[in-house]
Structures are given as structure tokens and as C-alpha cells.
Amino acid sequence: xxxxxxxxxxxxxRSVLRHLTDRWTPMVVAVLxxxxxxxxxxxxxxxxxxAKVLTETLRSMERDGLVTRTAQATMPPRVDYELxxxxxxxxxxxxxxxxxxxxxxxxxxxxxARYDDTVD
Amino acid sequence: xxxxxxxxxxxxxRSVLRHLTDRWTPMVVAVLxxxxxxxxxxxxxxxxxxAKVLTETLRSMERDGLVTRTAQATMPPRVDYELxxxxxxxxxxxxxxxxxxxxxxxxxxxxxARYDDTVD
DNA sequence: CTCCTTAGTTACGTTGAGGTACTTGGTTTC
DNA sequence: GAAACCAAGTACCTCAACGTAACTAAGGAG
Numbered sequence: 001x002x003x004x005x006x007x008x009x010x011x012x013x014r015s016v017l018r019h020l021t022d023r024w025t026p027m028v029v030a031v032l033x034x035x036x037x038x039x040x041x042x043x044x045x046x047x048x049x050x051a052k053v054l055t056e057t058l059r060s061m062e063r064d065g066l067v068t069r070t071a072q073a074t075m076p077p078r079v080d081y082e083l084x085x086x087x088x089x090x091x092x093x094x095x096x097x098x099x100x101x102x103x104x105x106x107x108x109x110x111x112x113a114r115y116d117d118t119v120d
Numbered sequence: 121x122x123x124x125x126x127x128x129x130x131x132x133x134r135s136v137l138r139h140l141t142d143r144w145t146p147m148v149v150a151v152l153x154x155x156x157x158x159x160x161x162x163x164x165x166x167x168x169x170x171a172k173v174l175t176e177t178l179r180s181m182e183r184d185g186l187v188t189r190t191a192q193a194t195m196p197p198r199v200d201y202e203l204x205x206x207x208x209x210x211x212x213x214x215x216x217x218x219x220x221x222x223x224x225x226x227x228x229x230x231x232x233a234r235y236d237d238t239v240d
Numbered sequence: 241c242t243c244c245t246t247a248g249t250t251a252c253g254t255t256g257a258g259g260t261a262c263t264t265g266g267t268t269t270c
Numbered sequence: 271g272a273a274a275c276c277a278a279g280t281a282c283c284t285c286a287a288c289g290t291a292a293c294t295a296a297g298g299a300g
Contacts, residue, residue, distance in 0.1 A: 004222040007147055009168035016228050017221035021141035023258080027127055039277055048129035053258055055278060065231025075266040076276040086227055093220045096213035101137035102124040107206055108136050111185025143288080159247055173288060175248065195296035196246035243300080254289075262280085269274075 019064060024049050024057045026094045029083070032067065033091040036082035066090065139184060144169050144177045146214045149203070152187065153211040156202035186210065 004013035019025065027046045031037060037045075043054055058081060061067045066087035072078040083091070124133035139145065147166045151157060157165075163174055178201060181187045186207035192198045203211070 004225045006218055006221055007150065007165055007167060011225075012229055013222045013225040016225045017146065017218060018143065020217060020221060021143075021146070023138065023141075026137065026141070030127065043277095045127055047127060050259060051276095051278070052260085052280090056258085063232055063235045064228045065235075071277085076268095076274095077265085077278075079277060086224065086231070089224070090220060093213070093216035096216055097140060098126055098137060100210060100213045101126055101140060102133045104206065104209070105124045105131075105133035105136045108184045109132055111206070112183055115183045115185075163247095170289060171248070172250095172290090176288090191247085194246095196244090197248075197295080199247060241300105244298090246295095249294075250292085252290085252292105255287085257285095257287090259284075260282085262282100264279075265276100267275085270272085 016064070019060060020090070020094070022057060022060070024053065025061065026098055028054075028057055028061065029066075029087070029090055029094050030098055032081060032083045032087070033095065036080050039079045039081065042081065061087070136184070139180060140210070140214070142177060142180070144173065145181065146218055148174075148177055148181065149186075149207070149210055149214050150218055152201060152203045152207070153215070156200050159199045159201065162201065181207070 005011050006014050006017050008014070024046060027049075028042060031042050031045045039054070039058075042058075043049060043051065046054070049057075058067060058069065062069050065084055067081050068084055070080045070082070072080075125131050126134050126137050128134070144166060147169075148162060151162050151165045159174070159178075162178075163169060163171065166174070169177075178187060178189065182189050185204055187201050187203055190200045190202070
């Protein structure tokens with residue numbers, strides 16, 4: 001086994017890590033961890049994401065094998081997204097980071113306020 | 121307690137999450153999880169980061185209360201960085217994501233190869 | 241007297257992620 | 271018969287992140 005290491009510049013795991021930390025990826029994973037969802041449902045739950053960027057994010061996740069995309073050629077179109085088994089193994093790690101952000105947001109905000117006070 | 125939710129556009133936890141997922145933050149946390157380190161040591165272990173961006177990353181982490189910065193006014197200067205108690209609570213969640221990237225890099229690369237084959 | 245050290249700062253240039261606005265398509269509601 | 275519906279595709283634009291190169295500090299080595 002090649003032993004990947006994100007600390008090494010040329011290691012492919014670094015590009016993987018970078019995708020995981022894309023702006024909307026953790027939120028999309030959070031939404032899909034509740035089960036499959038349609039494009040519009042995801043868009044509804046992830047506040048502030050535009051259709052274009054959500055499409056790009058989902059395509060990128062599909063390419064990386066994290067989600068499956070099932071399109072029905074009906075009109076209007078209906079497209080379902082679902083986490084793959086690989087994508088499901090991501091739920092716990094990303095949820096941990098998300099939950100850290102939510103649980104420690106208060107402390108971080110306080111630290112910022114303190115820091116900004118000590119700066120001219 | 122105000123109950124933070126990253127899925128809500130205006131929630132402060134979202135800016136916190138965004139900082140955690142800055143390009144170099146997870147790697148810096150990984151390095152500092154081994155103990156305090158000097159600027160040059162961090163720079164040496166995080167391959168590819170430039171001095172300017174590492175400075176910015178560390179300053180931002182200091183502002184958020186994740187690291188302490190201890191400068192000696194000697195010449196040449198010596199500056200030590202260390203995770204705060206708050207920063208140390210970040211080690212486990214971020215290590216989980218880092219380790220996911222390393223352990224599943226192979227599968228992601230395979231998925232990309234397969235996907236790219238099915239595209240003209 | 242010039243070089244090298246460390247941990248920056250500053251000015252500037254580049255890049256790419258993300259955002260806005262417009263277009264597509266066939267069926268239902270006004 | 272026009273307009274909304276849903277999930278996009280595309281062209282264009284913006285801005286913040288990131289990068290490069292040059293400069294700074296005080297003292298010791300060559």
C-alpha cells in the first residue's frame with residue numbers, strides 16, 4: 001500500500017481533502033445523511049447555495065464516488081441524489097467537524113472579540 | 121443557548137466552519153497536535169505552504185483562539201506556536217477528516233477514473 | 241563589509257471558486 | 271396562449287484566496 005500523507009505536496013490525498021472541505025460539501029453530506037433527496041430539497045435546506053454551484057458540487061461528489069445521481073426524463077425533470085456506501089463513511093467525520101463549528105462558535109466569536117480589542 | 125446551525129445562511133457557525141476548512145488549517149492542526157512548534161518547523165512539515173500564507177493562516181487561528189503565539193524579540197526572531205485548549209478539541213475531528221482522505225484516496229481516484237471514462 | 245540567519249511585511253500579480261443573469265424543455269395552471 | 275414548474279447549461283463577471291518577489295530587523299561568521 002502506497003501510504004498516503006496529506007502533508008506531502010504531491011500526495012493525491014491532498015486533492016481529496018481539498019474537495020471534502022469545499023465550501024458546500026460538508027453541508028450537502030449533512031443533508032443527504034438523512035436519506036436520498038431531490039435537487040430542490042437539497043437546495044432548500046442548504047441556505048444560500050445557488051443552483052449553479054450546487055450542481056457543480058454534486059457533480060464533483062458524483063465524480064469522486066460519493067453520491068449517485070438518478071435522473072428521470074419526465075417533465076418537469078426529477079433528479080434524486082443519494083450517498084454511496086463510500087459517501088456514507090464520510091458522514092461521521094464531516095458531522096464531527098460541523099458539530100464542532102456549531103458547539104464552539106460562541107467561544108470562537110468571543111476569542112475574536114477579545115483579539116480585535118487588543119489590536120489598534 | 122442560541123442553537124447554531126451551519127445550514128442557516130446567517131449563522132455565525134458557518135464562518136467558523138469555513139475557517140476550519142481553509143486550505144492549510146487542517147494540516148497546521150495536524151502538525152501542532154504533536155506539540156508546540158516554531159514557525160520554521162511548521163513550514164518544513166507542511167509541504168508547499170508559503171511563508172506569507174502560513175503567517176496568515178496562523179494569525180487567523182490565533183484570532184479564533186485556536187493557537188497561542190509566543191514571540192521572542194531576539195535576533196533572528198524565534199516564534200513558537202501551540203494549540204490552546206480550544207484548539208486541542210479540534211484535533212480529533214480534523215484528524216478524522218484527514219485520515220478519511222488518506223484512507224479512501226485510492227477509492228476516490230478509482231471512482232474518478234471510472235467516471236472520466238464514461239464521459240466523452 | 242558582505243552574507244546569512246528567522247519570521248515576518250509589503251506590494252503586486254494570478255487564479256479559480258463562486259455568483260448573476262439568461263436560456264432550455266414539455267406539461268399544467270391562469 | 272402566456273406563465274410557472276424543475277433541474278439544469280452557459281456566458282460572463284467578481285472577488286477573495288493564494289502565490290511571487292523584494293524588503294526588513296540585529297548580530298555573528300567569513
